[in-house]
Amino acid sequence: MALVDDLGKALDRSPGGSIILTSVDAILDWSRGKSLWTMPMGTACCAMELIAASFSKFDFDRHGTIPRPDPRHTDVMVVAGTITHKMAPAVKLLYAQMPEPKWVIAMGNCAISGGIFYYDTYSVVRGVDEFLPVDVYIAGCPPRPEALQDAIFQLRKKVAGESIASGRERKVEYLLPRPEDPRKGDLAAEAEDGEDR
Amino acid sequence: MNINKLREHLCATYPDLCPLFSIEFGDGSLTVAPERLHSAASDMRDLGFDFLGMVTAVDRGETFELVYRIQSRKMSAGIFLKAYVSREEPYISSVYDLWPAADWQEREVYDMFGIIFEGHPDLRRILLTDDWVGYPLRKDYEDERMIRRPDYI
Secondary structure, X not given: OHHHHHHHHHHHHOOOHHHHHHHHHHHHHHHHHOOOOXXXXXXXXXXXXXXXXXXXXXXXXXXXXXXXXXXXXXXXXXXXXXXXXXXXXXXXXXXXXXXXXXXXXXEOHHHHXXXXXXXXXXXXXXXXXXXXXXXEEEOOOOOOHHHHHHHHHHHHHHHHOXXXXXXXXXXXXXXXXXXXXXXXXXXXXXXXXXXXX | OOHHHHHHHHHHHOXXXXXXXXXXXXXXXXXXXXXHHHHHHHHHHHHOOOEEEEEEEEXXXXXXXXXXXXXXXXXXXXXXXXXXXXXOOOEEEOOOOXXXXXXXXXXXXXXXXXXXXXXXXXXXXXXXXXXXXXXXXXXXXXXXXXXXXXXXX
8 A cells, every 4th residue: 555655645745636635535435435345253153143244135245345255355354253362363363464454343242342251251352452453343242234234334434534645534423422432431531530440 | 761771771781880870850870989980981881882972070179070971872872970089189091092082072171170181192282272371160260361250240
């Protein structure tokens, strides 16, 4: 993506370049958003819903969301299931093999926080965001394919706001209010105040 | 085969094992001393139990309870073979030479409970990483990554 990055910077600086830049952005974001091929990182029961989403009843092919077993073909990693400490290096390696630009969807409670394996467990990673940059979280145990569909649409909105020139990203308005950083909620503020939890 | 018929058959063939056999919840179970486990397992195989369904263990505090589920295709029946080993010296002889299916099952029990199966050809961890410290399914297992469930949940 080095060429595109340089092109974006050059266009942003040159007079009148922003008109071309926004046009190029619009085309690129449209094409990227409409063909979000997924890397199905299915490790547990959420994978069943992920598989169901690909087949005829829900038919994610119509959104351009096609599952590919090879990370080098894909744009979105859908982490569907519990990630253990033994599995985490493999997930990290597969994520590293995906070409830029790439996004991550954390599907289900286990991928968000460890879910029911949060307490009293020796082997489960508490949320895939411990080691991957997650863009969209889907709650549920497991979530329905419709929830995954909504996540694809949310991600498409996020992709539509991206620009090839850094610092030119448009602000995206989501349907639901969301904090800037999901980890900086009230609990983090309380911890900063020095209250011992 | 009916469980009572199986008991008669077992008692007729091996009278010394007969008092160790009990029927709990409609299922037969043969509880033996750990040093006699291998000979009892060998006798059971000669009786017709040709299939080892599973090997597992239960942490009973002072002792570990080893549970072998053995089944017979010919008699269409299954029993539990049980033995208690102490927590300080968790040694028992492997049944790999009787049923090769015990290979990975015993490795898993070793991995989770730290029970040493003497005579096993390749006793090393199977599910956890090789550098893991401790045996997680023991009740007294402690791990710095583990978060204890609070009382109010």
